[in-house]
Structures are given as structure tokens and as C-alpha cells.
Amino acid sequence: MTQPHPPAMDWSTENDTVSRAMEILGERWTVVVLREIFNGIRRFDQIREHAGVPRQVLTNRLAGLCEVGLLVRRPYQEPGERKRHEYRLTPMGFDVFPIVVAVRQWGDRYLADPEGPPVTSLHRECEAEVGVQLVCAAGHHIDSPRDVAFRPGPGARSIAPAAPADPA
Numbered sequence: 001m002t003q004p005h006p007p008a009m010d011w012s013t014e015n016d017t018v019s020r021a022m023e024i025l026g027e028r029w030t031v032v033v034l035r036e037i038f039n040g041i042r043r044f045d046q047i048r049e050h051a052g053v054p055r056q057v058l059t060n061r062l063a064g065l066c067e068v069g070l071l072v073r074r075p076y077q078e079p080g081e082r083k084r085h086e087y088r089l090t091p092m093g094f095d096v097f098p099i100v101v102a103v104r105q106w107g108d109r110y111l112a113d114p115e116g117p118p119v120t121s122l123h124r125e126c127e128a129e130v131g132v133q134l135v136c137a138a139g140h141h142i143d144s145p146r147d148v149a150f151r152p153g154p155g156a157r158s159i160a161p162a163a164p165a166d167p168a
Contacts, residue, residue, distance in 0.1 A: 008150060012157040024068050025099065029053050033061050034093070035100055037071070042086040062087055070096060102132040 013019065025031060036047045048058050065071040070093035073085040101121060108117040121130040134142035142148060
């Protein structure tokens, strides 16, 4: 019995944006560092202490997040101390927020301790819990991945069938 040929097999993944995003976000400490910054912890030593990130790993992650444009370094200086930097989100960095919320939401559902999750995300205005929901551009809520169809987008590249061998 042969497997059906999924339509997605006709399109290249060489310029796939999920792969590109995971090149930036796909390492554990990267999302942890972003979580800390979303929580208002922006200074190197505070991030390291609170999250338990090894010093060199944190140095590398912060440099990488600045390099790709998710964070910017801002100088600060405490009285009597040398100048240091804190890390602030750029617009590109703020756009990662739904991803961090989705990861927390999934972790709360499947990985929390029996007493429940250690942190909740609440809307400042009404104190209701914040979560991620999928909604199409027409406003319909998406309840299942089965309700989503993937189609080639404007940047899709077709995988041309192999040309027959020249019988010469």
C-alpha cells in the first residue's frame, strides 16, 4: 500500500519561515531569556541569577538576540559603579510575545506541578487570564489544526519533477 502524495511535497522548504524562526528561537535558553525580559528582568546579572543561565550561554544568547534585532542594549550606570547594559525588546522582539505565551500555555496544561503553574499571565485591565487563540482574518476561532489548510504562499517555490534522462 502506497502513501498518498501530500500536496506540500510539491513545494520547497528551502525558504521556510518556520525553519528560519527556529534558527533564532529554537534553543532552550533563548526563549527563557526572552521570558525574563518580558517579565521585566533586563539586566545581565539579574537574568543569570533568576533564570540560572550559565554566564557564557547568556552572553551568547543576548548577543545573538541583539544581532538579529529582537533586543537592543541600553546603557545604565548605578552610582559608584561602572557603566553596564540592560536589554530592551524591539518591535520585532515584542512580536515574539504570543509565542512565549503559547509555550507557557502549553507547559501549564501538560507540564505544571500538581498545585498548578508557577506564574499566570493576567490582563492588566480586567485581571482575566491571557492565552493564545487562533483566529482567521475573518474572525472565526480555530479549534483544531484539522480546521486549517496549508496552501502555497506568494514566496512558495515549486519543486519541479526531475527531467527525464537524455537517451543520447
